[in-house]
Amino acid sequence: MTVTRFAPSPSGAIHLGNARTALFNWLLARRDGGQFLLRIEDTDAERSSEAYAQQIETDLEWLGLGWDGQIVRQSARSAVYADAFETLERAGRVYPCYCTPLEINISRKSQLAAGKPPRYAGTCRHLTAEQRATREAEGREPTLRFRVPDDGRVEFLDLVHGEQAFQCADIGDFIIRRADGTASFFFSNIVDDALMGVTTVLRGEDHLSNTPRQLLIAMALDLKAPDYGHISLITAMDGSPLSKRAGAKSVAELGADGYLPIALVNQLYRLGHSSDLTGLQDLPTLAQHFNPAHLVRSPARWDPVQLAVWQKDAVHALSADEALAWMRPQLPQGLDESTARAFVAAVQANVVVPQDVADWAAVIFGEGMIQAESGPPATPTLSPDFAAAAITALRTHGADWSALTQAVKAATGAKGPALFKPLRLALTGRDHGPELGPILALMGVERAIARLEASTGP
């Protein structure tokens, strides 16, 4: 059975890259009828926060990516890691390291300055029992380092990149247990994947060069490592890493901006994954067509323009109820239900983001003159007889669009664009938008007359 997982660290908001990783793993599990697990990697108490852990759940649920079973928290699994540490200690695969962060830092810097790889120098690798005792006596709290073999290589088959091989000699001994006794990422991550029965891990390419370390741990512990697929990173439009500074928003922020989860999901689905699927699709369809073999190796750009397109499709695809719920925050307080529904029906095809909804709400329900959205101010001038005919029609027939147009047509002879354009401009302040019939009905006679009068030229 396929078992995948999403294993975020609760040290920040879920960003686009994380969201896509979660999506792909979810899709794979759902496609295979397997399981999608959620594991919170909170071994680093200083960086982790409960608020972020909560936000992760909220974001995942909002995206529609439900997980199976209980959420696993690494902070509650220290006993499991302790066992594994002991196994490695007994096997002599690890050793205590008494170097302080400061010492390591200095070493790193001098290695870098000398043009060498900044790796652990191996200072504590061959300490005698006495030397260790001395350091213990000094009160130094050791970390536990994994003894990486001097020779040999680690090979594995990456689901996306194919055969990979790394020389052990290029890998420095790394810490698997911090001085405070907590497990570090390389360690707890692979141990838990194996113990939780995870079969496939789709993760960011930033983990590719670290995979050998984790495989080394798994081998030392005689654990079955999952298959890895390293997906390319998502970048900003200029190819630079996606960052807050580059304008990248978190999932929660995008949601707060009014973007629909299905729009996000559709955009994410196509980044780094090729598919013959076209148009907006729901999660089950996406899962059905998801294929790890179609994962792409090159980085993909996050295009806000494309997101807007998906969002437009997503808004159009909303049912009347969903659309109402989405537009509600932009509607005037206390608007009655049937009017609200009529409004939604009238504008749904013409809005993409909440601001668009707010704009049309202002046009239809707002008092006074209408602000043109941009460009030269809409100062239409209706000829007096044109306006008079329109106003008379409104007084006689009420907010009846066809009665209005027929009356004006009869009175002025205007037809086609010459008839509709001036009316649209006078009524809404802009030269495009939803069908005028429903708009007029929602607007009501009084507002319509006021606007026609305000637009009347000499």
Add this chain to the structure above:
RNA sequence: GCUCCUUUCGUCUAGAGGCCCAGGACAUAGCCCUCUCAAGGCUGUAACACGGGUUCGAAUCCCGUAAGGAGCGCCA
């Protein structure tokens, strides 16, 4: 610095030696439809990073260069 990854239209991508003077989708332009917008239909513009090889033949294989990215953390 060392190791690793990547490079096809504006964007997402197809392409695993001849099917490719490179296909699709979105974006974009024009036309049709139409009161406008949206939707829909049709048509168009638009790309193999560069330089060497290998081969009868290369987007596809090899080498190099350039550009971008990742890792080398008591972060994940």
